Amino acid sequence: MKLSAPIPTLKRKARLLARTGHIPLHQALDRIAAEEGFGAWSLLAATSAATRPAGKLFARLAPGDLVLLGARPGQGKTLMGLELAVEAMKGGQRSTFFTLEYTESEVLDRFRSIGADRAQFGGLFELDSSDTISAAHIARRMAMAPRGTVVVVDYLQLLDQKRENPALMDQVQALKSLARDKGLIVIMISQIDRTYDPSAKAVPDLDDVRLPNPLDLKLFDKACFLNQGEVRFQTV
Template identity: 30%
Template sequence: MSIPPSPPFDLAAERATLGAILLERDAIVVVASFLTPAHFYLERHAQIFQAMLTCYQRREPPDLTTVAAELRRQEQLELVGGMSAIGELAAEVPTAVHIEYYARIIERTAVGRALIEAAGQIAGLGYDDSRPIEDRLDAAAQHIYQLAAKRQIGQDFVALSQIVSEYFDTIQDTADEGDLLGLGTGYPDLDIISQGMKPGELVVLAARPGVGKTAMALCIARYVALRGHRVGIFSMEMDRELLAQRLVAMELGLATPHALRLLRRGDQTAINALARVSELPIHIDHTPSLNVMAIRDRARRLSSERRIDLWIVDYLQLAQGPSERDDEVRRITAVSQGLTSLARELRTPVLALSQLSRAVEGRAEHIPMLSDLRGSGSIEQDASQVWFIYRDELYNRQTEYPGMAEIHVAKHRNGETGMATLRFDRATTQFRSLSSRQISSVR
């Protein structure tokens, strides 16, 4: 019978790291950003490092005296071996110069142990034939996503010269957008207010059900794609074939049922429109209820194959958080923060659609407010821009402005707020810009 190999660990590296911190008070600064007590294999080493971090966070030098005092306060000094054990750690290390090298060994072995644990859980899923295969695959993926999320991978300080170079590249990429700082939407009035959808921004487009969130997102996606930019869409509500049907109908300028009838008849104009739509650089994932970590992972994979200039998520409240036990507020907070991180990591705008709460319906004034964002105040906090769609005809049958839609830019972190007026064509589910004469008559 073979003996299973022991999990990876390096006690010498753990002792060297702890000793270096005791020897040189500033050594902890080098490792505090990535090393955690959970990375240590030996429990007493983890307790000592936690005491060091506590001292560091109190702006006390984590030396022999302060660390021992903190362990004594936590009633752990004797558990780690007393003052003599801590003194031995400091005596073993001649210099603190190599602390990051040893700390990275600790991190690497901890990740190895976590991978082994995750592999065991995934193996268990393989044997559990009582669950649907889709559930098991999602659970297996979630184990890996959670492991990746625990490892904080960031970027240290960057020289201003590099930042300026990247900024110039961004300007060049959007040179065809005129004076805009980001991608245009195809609606000049809205673009003047928003200055475009900028790299690294989370832009939230919100409305009540049936107002036209998906329709407007598709109009924007089509406009961006027609200008040669690539678009990635996570459609958790609508099937990808239905999205394709809508795009063909937009191309023909017809209602979707009419466009579908023409295609079935083999109408050449409709077939040509279908061919043009097929060439649009748009990629669609229609997996329902995707985990936010799965969204980020799939976005990274597609971005590694080809540059994506705009991500669209339809819609935010349908995405799942990292934990199945989270309530709605925590889940939506995790999703909102995850999409913000995705935008910043890939340096790409993310247009996330969002539902509004029923509070809109209960007011005399039905124009949405930031407090109407459903599920969590973190959406308002995380978003760089928040746009609301308001159509008066949905609340007022006697409206003076049938077919009109107001796009309210209610939040704009780096610019002005305001309102753009568009026309909504219900038959083709398209939003269209108004002429200057039409805008004047509305206002």
Template identity: 25%
Template sequence: MADGSMFGDALRTPPANVEAEQALLSAILINNKAYLNVDEILEPEHFSVAIYGRIYEVIQIIINAGRQADGVTIREYIKGDVLLGRQTEGEVIATLLKCVVGITFVKSYAVTIRDAWVRRCLFKACSETLDRCCRPGNDTAADIVDGLENGLLELARGTDEAQPTTSLAVSMQQAREAALAAARRGNGLAGISWGYKALDRMTGGMMPSAMYLLGARPAMGKTALGLGIAIRSAAAGSSVLFWSGEMTAPQLGARAGAAYAGLSTQAVFTGRRYDVPEDAETGDRQVLSDWQWRDLEAAERKAAQLSLEIDTQSRITVAKLRSRARRMARSKRGLDLIVIDYVGLMSAGSTYEDQRTYERITKVSGQLKQLATELNVPLVVLAQLNRETERREDKRPMMSDLRDAGALEQDADMIMLLHREHYYLKKQQDAGLTRKDREGTEEFANRVSDLANRTEQAKGKAEVLIPKNRQGPEGTCRLHFTNETTWFRDISEDERSPAWVVAGEDARE
């Protein structure tokens, strides 16, 4: 029975409906108005017979140019085409024109043709998966699953039905109703909260299906801000999925615990005190005091109130992220936001594309944008900027610093660039200034003093530059950064206040 079943599978042919393809093309060639009923449903690649796909493409070209597409006008386009095989263009056209179909039925034929195409794609994906399962090689079971999931994600993107058009009046009504809903919420936000008042004021919150890109150079604190957005948004009542490709769950937990307990991250990692000097003789540091352990436990209790899930699977594909996000969306708590740290560590699901950074990120970016639309939730995507910032005297990042990051700049609805001037000034100060040619002692001393003053004034200050915002103004948001706890706050917040406050609770609780 097993052998017979396998043999039967081998004899199966990919599904196709040639008669429907012939009938549809005939209807269009006889009456071009039929094309208007199918142009949003069909593309040339949906045809199983290659020459029929080519003819449909020619019909598109001719009709879109405002001319009549019929047996005569398409002949010159397909004459001598290799897709004809042993047939002539006349024989193929004659075969099509023998089919007489009314314009009424073309839409159902188009749906049939597209359905057969989807089935062929599934047939191919499953056949390739079966082949990989049975073929000796280096593919692990996880690799095969990733490949299948990625193929199904691409197929799902291609099978989305066309969105119906909406009149201007209805669009304005939808916008007004959304504004009324925002007004009733009492927080002035059109979307969900960032957890930071400065960002909420600038953007009106994170909008469903929008993709927000947060770019920064290493050591600027993009993971800290991404985690802060995830935690504070969850504290405001949102359900959040946070994916990290470079940190483990305990490491992220240590950061959050340190921020809430007011300890340095190093103290949480080691269990030792860094707020008091080390022993002068042995160099050892004291173990955390009882009250500090209690503060960490209190942080855990506050975190337990949040709907925040952490995923740290390395080299995750969008297909796998999608399945996890959909599972969370179906849960009782739902899903309101996805934070990705960071896009450069995601896989495109293809060994070929993963070897080429630009192509990989471009593909991943498109898939992420599709995911945001499909789940109707905002995505905050972290990205690393190129080194151009380091070469400029003014270290503030620019959108052009994203040029190595594939299509992220184009796909993002809003771009945020994180900058901390203190990092660069401190680096310059620690390296020491070099006296310039013909520079006097007093001039050099003034320059050293000026650098020291600027470094001190910049301490704790952070800027989120917004050079692109499809839904609102561009500008700069200012935040406060505590280096010891690697945590961002609004500049109006007390540095000793809780790192986050659960909605409905008093900050002093």
């Protein structure tokens, strides 16, 4: 069954319904699911997961890759990052999600929104939402990570907001070396500049990445961009 809008758009609609209707979010999600012809949000999410592109995208990634995952707000880049982590864990690989943006409860909520159960993966999944996240922090946490571990960083532009952290270019270079030396797959979620015009270009690309500080995007091995349910993958 084709959805009337991408999952992130439906999720935003549910959040608005929860606020305006003064009902719990899970009830709002179920109402939106009913409008789409599903008995519950969990059924909608599970059905949608079977047709979403994370599996095909993950198959194109390899240990040692540094990957850029970019989209404007509300287009599902965080969900895609988690879906890629889930794809890794389905194959027995570990995943760690570093976020300066979300709390643990919000990340768990996003697991549910993609039809995944955090508990089923046991010790394969780790969440780090500390305020000290930087390339050096990630390297310390991943020092003993096995080859093939997926590392999702949410998000690129926040890494150098603290003055005590190295320049963004230096941190991305360090993460590139970490990926190659340890055989990790490092996925960096990225903002897209406000100047991006979807009427002129259906999906953003490297030219649209928001860069408040200098960064050579050729440091990335691969890139994936999202907009309105469309996904574009490229080798950098």
